[in-house]
Amino acid sequence: MSKLLIGKLSDIDVRGSRTVRVKETEIALFRLEDGSVLAIENRCPHKGGLLSEGMVCGTVVHCPLHDWKVDLHSGLVKDPDDGCVTTFATEIDPDNGAIYVVI
Amino acid sequence: MTVPKKLVLIGNGMAGVRAIEHLLKLAPDTYEITIFGAEPHPNYNRIMLSTVLAGSTELKDIVINDWDWYKDNHITLHTNQTIKKIDTQRKVVISESGMEAPYDEVVIATGSKPFMLPIPGADKEGVIAFRDIQDCEKMFSAAKSYKKAAVIGAGLLGLEAARGLLNLGMEVTVIHKHPYIMERQLDEAASLMLRKELEAQGMKFLLSKHSASITGRGRVKELQFTDGSHLATDLIVMAVGIRPNVDLARSSGIDYNNGILVDDFMNTNMAHVSALGECVEHRGVAYGLVAPLYEQGAVLAKRLAGVETAGYAGSVTSTKLKVSGVDVFSAGRFIETEGSRALRIQDDMAGTYKKIVIRGGKLIGAVLFGDTADGASLFASIKSGESIEGREKELLLGISNDLLGKSGGSASRLENMPDDEIVCGCNGVTKGAIGDAVLNKGCHTFGELKACTKASASCGGCKADIEGLLHLFAGDAVGESAKEGICGCTSLSRDEIVEQIQSMRLMTIKEVMHVLDWNNKEGCSKCRPSLNYYLGMLFPEDYVDEKESRFTNERYHANIQKDGTYSVVPRIYGGVTTPADLIKIASVAEKFNVPLVKFTGGQRLDLFGVKKEDLPKMWEELEMASGHAYGKTLRTVKTCVGNTFCRFGTQDAMAMGIKMEKAFERLNAPAKFKLAVSGCPRNCAEATIKDLGVVAIDGAWEIHVGGNAGVKVRACDLLTTVKTEDEVMEWTGAYLQYYRETAQWNERTAHWIDRVGLDTVKKALEKQEDRLALVERVQKTLSLTTDPWKEIVDNDELRKNFEPIAGPLPV
Numbered sequence: 001m002s003k004l005l006i007g008k009l010s011d012i013d014v015r016g017s018r019t020v021r022v023k024e025t026e027i028a029l030f031r032l033e034d035g036s037v038l039a040i041e042n043r044c045p046h047k048g049g050l051l052s053e054g055m056v057c058g059t060v061v062h063c064p065l066h067d068w069k070v071d072l073h074s075g076l077v078k079d080p081d082d083g084c085v086t087t088f089a090t091e092i093d094p095d096n097g098a099i100y101v102v103i
Numbered sequence: 104m105t106v107p108k109k110l111v112l113i114g115n116g117m118a119g120v121r122a123i124e125h126l127l128k129l130a131p132d133t134y135e136i137t138i139f140g141a142e143p144h145p146n147y148n149r150i151m152l153s154t155v156l157a158g159s160t161e162l163k164d165i166v167i168n169d170w171d172w173y174k175d176n177h178i179t180l181h182t183n184q185t186i187k188k189i190d191t192q193r194k195v196v197i198s199e200s201g202m203e204a205p206y207d208e209v210v211i212a213t214g215s216k217p218f219m220l221p222i223p224g225a226d227k228e229g230v231i232a233f234r235d236i237q238d239c240e241k242m243f244s245a246a247k248s249y250k251k252a253a254v255i256g257a258g259l260l261g262l263e264a265a266r267g268l269l270n271l272g273m274e275v276t277v278i279h280k281h282p283y284i285m286e287r288q289l290d291e292a293a294s295l296m297l298r299k300e301l302e303a304q305g306m307k308f309l310l311s312k313h314s315a316s317i318t319g320r321g322r323v324k325e326l327q328f329t330d331g332s333h334l335a336t337d338l339i340v341m342a343v344g345i346r347p348n349v350d351l352a353r354s355s356g357i358d359y360n361n362g363i364l365v366d367d368f369m370n371t372n373m374a375h376v377s378a379l380g381e382c383v384e385h386r387g388v389a390y391g392l393v394a395p396l397y398e399q400g401a402v403l404a405k406r407l408a409g410v411e412t413a414g415y416a417g418s419v420t421s422t423k424l425k426v427s428g429v430d431v432f433s434a435g436r437f438i439e440t441e442g443s444r445a446l447r448i449q450d451d452m453a454g455t456y457k458k459i460v461i462r463g464g465k466l467i468g469a470v471l472f473g474d475t476a477d478g479a480s481l482f483a484s485i486k487s488g489e490s491i492e493g494r495e496k497e498l499l500l501g502i503s504n505d506l507l508g509k510s511g512g513s514a515s516r517l518e519n520m521p522d523d524e525i526v527c528g529c530n531g532v533t534k535g536a537i538g539d540a541v542l543n544k545g546c547h548t549f550g551e552l553k554a555c556t557k558a559s560a561s562c563g564g565c566k567a568d569i570e571g572l573l574h575l576f577a578g579d580a581v582g583e584s585a586k587e588g589i590c591g592c593t594s595l596s597r598d599e600i601v602e603q604i605q606s607m608r609l610m611t612i613k614e615v616m617h618v619l620d621w622n623n624k625e626g627c628s629k630c631r632p633s634l635n636y637y638l639g640m641l642f643p644e645d646y647v648d649e650k651e652s653r654f655t656n657e658r659y660h661a662n663i664q665k666d667g668t669y670s671v672v673p674r675i676y677g678g679v680t681t682p683a684d685l686i687k688i689a690s691v692a693e694k695f696n697v698p699l700v701k702f703t704g705g706q707r708l709d710l711f712g713v714k715k716e717d718l719p720k721m722w723e724e725l726e727m728a729s730g731h732a733y734g735k736t737l738r739t740v741k742t743c744v745g746n747t748f749c750r751f752g753t754q755d756a757m758a759m760g761i762k763m764e765k766a767f768e769r770l771n772a773p774a775k776f777k778l779a780v781s782g783c784p785r786n787c788a789e790a791t792i793k794d795l796g797v798v799a800i801d802g803a804w805e806i807h808v809g810g811n812a813g814v815k816v817r818a819c820d821l822l823t824t825v826k827t828e829d830e831v832m833e834w835t836g837a838y839l840q841y842y843r844e845t846a847q848w849n850e851r852t853a854h855w856i857d858r859v860g861l862d863t864v865k866k867a868l869e870k871q872e873d874r875l876a877l878v879e880r881v882q883k884t885l886s887l888t889t890d891p892w893k894e895i896v897d898n899d900e901l902r903k904n905f906e907p908i909a910g911p912l913p914v
C-alpha cells in the first residue's frame with residue numbers, strides 16, 4: 001500500500017475527469033458534484049473503453065464506447081450488463097485541496 | 104475424476120444451441136462440447152432477421168450467444184464448417200474441408216433449407232432466399248443499386264421480406280399462386296383485410312400467378328408467368344417454403360422421411376445420434392417455428408443430462424406476422440371442416456376480425472386480425488384442450504371469465520401452468536423464469552421483465568400472458584406499467600418536456616429534472632444530452648451549454664475510436680481545398696505520426712489514431728476550422744464539380760455548396776445532418792440520399808429532403824423547386840430550423856419526416872413569412888456559435904483536460 005499525491009482539486013472539472021498513470025495502470029479520477037474525488041482503473045470491462053472519457057451521471061460513469069454504466073464507488077457494472085473495475089481509495093486534504101490515491 | 108464425454112452438435116442454430124444452453128444448466132461438467140456451424144457467425148436469433156431487414160434492429164443486436172459465451176463455457180466452436188458425414192462406425196463427424204471430430208454423443212440440428220422453385224433462370228444473380236444473415240446482406244446491397252424487387256410467396260416469410268424491402272426503399276411486388284395471401288395461416292376474410300392494409304403500406308400483389316421462368320443476362324431482369332405476362336424486376340426473393348435439411352442423414356445412413364425421423368426423446372434410429380429442430384420429423388410433423396423446437400431441446404437436454412423426463416408429445420403452434428402496423432394472429436386448425444363449427448365477428452370500420460373454431464366442445468383454432476390481444480389466452484385454451492362449452496360467446500367477444508366473475512379464466516390457467524412451460528416461444532422463456540425475475544430480481548413492470556428475461560422482446564405474441572404472469576407473481580407489487588418517456592428517468596415524452604420547459608421557462612438541466620420530477624435526479628446518458636439540446640434550441644441566447652452533458656466526441660471535438668485514440672477532421676468547405684492546405688494537413692499528419700489518413704464519405708480528410716493529448720497541438724498547427732465530424736451538427740456539404748468544369752453541369756454546384764456550408768456550419772441539431780449539391784440531374788454528389796440535397800436543373804434548383812444512406816436507406820422527397828441561390832438558402836435555413844424545433848433528440852430527418860409526414864413539413868414552409876421567421880431564428884442561433892478548436896487552443900483551463908495529470912508523487 002502506498003499513498004500517492006496526484007494533484008489538486010482544481011485540476012479536475014466538476015463532473016469531469018483526468019487520468020494518471022501509475023506503473024502499468026492507468027487510473028481515471030472523477031470529481032463529483034458533491035466535491036468528492038473517486039478513482040477507478042481506466043478500462044471498461046466490456047471492450048476496454050476509456051472510462052475517463054465517459055459521461056458522469058451522479059455516481060455513475062457511462063462508458064463512451066457502448067454505454068455500459070460503471071458505479072464509481074463500487075466499480076460494479078450496472079444491470080443489465082455484468083462486470084467490475086478496480087477502484088482505488090482517495091483522500092482529499094481539506095486545507096489545500098490536494099488529492100491522494102492509495103494503491 | 105471422470106473424463107467428460109464428447110458431445111458434438113452439428114448446426115449452430117436456434118434449436119441446437121438452445122438445447123446446449125439447457126444442458127449446461129443441468130449438467131455443466133458432463134460433456135466436452137464441440138459445435139460445428141456452416142455459417143460464419145456465432146449463434147443468432149433467426150426470427151429477428153425480419154426486424155433487421157425492416158430496419159428496427161441491427162445485426163449485432165440479434166446475436167444470442169457471442170463468441171465469449173462459447174469460450175466461457177469451454178465450448179469449441181468451428182464456424183464456416185459444414186459437416187458432410189457422420190461415420191457412426193468410428194464415431195466421428197467429418198467436415199467438407201476434411202476436419203474430423205470424435206464423439207460419444209452427436210446431435211444433428213441442421214435446420215432447413217429454403218425451397219427454391221426449380222424454374223429456368225432460378226440460378227441467376229439476384230435470385231435469393233430469406234434464411235440467414237447473408238441473405239439479409241444481399242438485400243441491403245441490392246437496395247443500394249436497384250429499385251424493383253419481387254417476392255415469390257405471400258406466406259409469413261414472404262410478407263416479412265417484402266415489408267423489409269419496402270423499408271429499404273424498393274418497389275415491391277409480391278407474387279402468390281393462391282387467390283389470397285397467407286392462406287396457410289388465415290381464412291379468406293382475414294386475408295383480404297391483411298392485403299388491404301399491406302397495399303396501403305405500398306406493397307403490390309399479383310395473385311393466382313404461377314412463375315414460369317426468370318430471364319436476364321447474368322442478373323435477373325424479368326420474371327415470366329405461365330399466363331404469358333411478365334414483371335420487370337432487379338431482385339427476386341423466393342419464400343415459397345422450407346425443406347428439412349436431411350443431407351447428413353442421407354449421407355450417414357440415418358432414417359429420414361420428410362425430415363430426420365426421431366422418437367419422443369429425439370433419438371434417431373442410430374445409437375448415440377440424436378436430432379432436433381427444423382431438420383426433424385416427429386410423429387409425422389416437421390415444425391417451422393421455434394416454440395416446438397425449444398420444447399424438443401428441453402427434452403433432449405434432460406435426456407443427455409441423465410435427468411428423468413417425459414417425452415416430447417408434439418406441439419400446437421401459433422403464428423404472428425411481424426410486420427409493423429398489422430396485427431395478425433392464428434393458431435391451431437382455423438379452417439372449419441365437417442364436424443367443427445366457427446363463430447366470427449368482423450368490424451370493417453375498426454378493421455378487426457375474429458374467428459374461433461370449435462370441435463366437440465373444445466377450441467381447436469382461432470384467427471385474429473387487427474386486435475390480437477386475446478391471442479395468447481385463446482392459444483392457451485387450444486393447447487390445454489379444455490372444454491369451452493357454454494363459454495363460446497365470451498371467448499368470441501373477448502370478455503374474460505374473470506370479468507364475469509366465473510372461475511376457469513386466464514388467471515387460473517396461468518396459475519395451473521407448469522413452471523417449465525415456455526411462455527415466450529421466440530426467446531424460450533418459461534413461466535419459471537418469469538417468476539424468478541419477478542420474485543428474486545425485482546422486476547415489477549412489463550418493461551423490466553422484458554429487459555431482464557427477453558420475454559416478449561421479439562414478436563410480442565405472448566405479451567398478454569407475460570402481463571398476466573407479472574400480476575400473478577407480483578400481486579400488489581406490480582409497478583405502474585410505466586408510460587415510456589424519453590428514457591428510464593422520466594415518463595414524459597419529448598413534446599411534454601419541451602412544452603413544460605417553455606411554459607415554465609426552465610433554464611438548466613438540473614431545474615428541468617427537479618421541476619418535472621425526474622425519478623433519477625442525476626439523469627442518464629440519454630436524457631442529459633437531449634435536455635441540453637432542447638434548452639439550447641429554445642433559448643439560444645440565454646442557455647449556457649453544459650459540456651458535461653455532451654458525449655465524449657462533442658466534449659473533445661474529435662471522434663473517439665475503439666482503442667481510445669481520436670480522429671481529426673478539418674473542415675474543407677464543399678470538399679474544395681487548396682494545395683497549401685493539403686500540404687499543411689500532410690505535414691501535421693507526419694509530425695504527429697498519424698497512422699492513417701482517409702477520405703471520409705463526405706469528401707473530407709480524416710486523420711486517425713491521434714492521441715488525446717496531441718489534439719490541441721494539432722489543431723493549433725492546422726489553423727483550420729473544426730470539421731464537426733463528431734457532433735449532432737452539420738457534417739458536410741458534398742458537392743460535384745458542377746458547371747465549373749463538368750460538361751453536363753447547369754449550375755455552380757461547388758459555389759452553392761461552399762456557401763451553404765459556411766452558412767450552416769456548427770449548427771446543433773437533434774441528430775447529425777448532411778447536405779449535398781449536384782450540378783445537374785446526373786446527381787454525382789448523390790444529393791437525394793441526404794438530409795437535404797440540392798440538385799440543379801436548367802435554370803432552377805430542386806430541394807430534396809429527408810434522405811438517409813445509413814442502415815436504413817431512404818431516398819429524399821422533393822420539397823420544392825426554386826429559381827435563385829438566395830431561395831435555396833432561405834428554404835434550407837427554414838427547413839433546418841423547423842427540423843431543429845420539432846424533431847426528437849437523436850431523430851434523423853429521415854425518421855422525422857416519416858413520423859410527421861412530408862405534407863406537414865411542406866405546409867410549415869409553404870408561406871414565405873413562415874420561412875423567414877424560421878430563418879431568423881436559425882440565424883440568431885448561428886450568430887452565437889464559435890469554433891471549438893480555436894476556443895480550446897486559446898484557453899488553458901479547457902486545454903488542461905486533454906492532458907494526463909503529470910506524475911504522481913509518493914508521500
Ligand SMILES: Cc1cc2nc3c(=O)[nH]c(=O)nc-3n(C[C@H](O)[C@H](O)[C@H](O)COP(=O)(O)OP(=O)(O)OC[C@H]3O[C@@H](n4cnc5c(N)ncnc54)[C@H](O)[C@@H]3O)c2cc1C
Nearest residue numbers: 114116117118140141149185186213214380381391392393
Ligand atoms: C426470416 C425468418 C423469420 C422467422 N420468424 C419466425 C417467427 O416469427 N417465429 C418463429 O417461431 N419462427 C420463425 N422463423 C423460423 C425459425 O427461425 C426456425 O424455426 C429456427 O431457426 C429453426 O431452428 P434450427 O436450429 O432447427 O435451425 P437453424 O436456426 O436454421 O439452424 C441450423 C444451422 O445449422 C447450420 N447447418 C446446416 N447444415 C449444416 C452442416 N452440415 N454442418 C454444420 N452446420 C450446418 C445452418 O447453417 C444453420 O446455421 C423464422 C425464420 C426466418 C428465416
Ligand code: SF4
Nearest residue numbers: 743749752782783787
Ligand atoms: S451532377 Fe451533373 S454537373 Fe455534377 S459532376 Fe455529375 S454530371 Fe457534372
Ligand code: FES
Nearest residue numbers: 044046047049063
Ligand atoms: S467498452 Fe465500455 S461499454 Fe463497451
